[in-house]
Amino acid sequence: MVLGLVRGGAVRPRRVRENLPLSPNEERYVRAETMTGQAYRSLSATRILGKADTSRLADFIQATCDRHEARRTGFEPSGSGRFTKYIEDRARVRLKTLSMPGASDEALRAAVRAHIYAKGDLSAGALHRFLLIEVGPEDHIIGIGLHHATSDGVTSTA
DSSP states (O other): OOOETTTTTTTOOOOEEEOOOOHHHHHHHHHHEEEEEOOEEEEEEEEESOOHHHHHHHHHHHHHHOOOOOGGGGEEEEEEEEEEEESSSSOOOOOEEETTTTTHHEEEEEHHHHHHTOOSSSSSSSEEEEEEEEEETTEEEEEEEEGGTTTSSSSTTO
């Protein structure tokens, strides 16, 4: 199940800035991903014990991503092997949910890795991945994958 978190139903976010140059670090990651086919995301996964309110978690992720320009950023080819970046007015974020009752730790790790590192495009909605796995009624795993081009701490200054 995938919860679409874009506010306002099917209204597509509009670009507030576009045709922006990439920092050298953004350029490295975007170019590397397009050349190698590898997904350059950092992964973080945490076990949550207790009941999980999926709707509140989805709202929290959406609000957090809306607040940060890096989570609303996408990249697109501009010709001659170069890219430009754009920034949308709100994030296009999805929280994928899976039910894996009683799954082993290895199966959970594999599911998180598969979702976070799945090949995608470089659009604003595809750069970041969020996953919630229900292992039991009070046992959950949350996986977060942030693309290195927008989350390594030096992209806007390098």
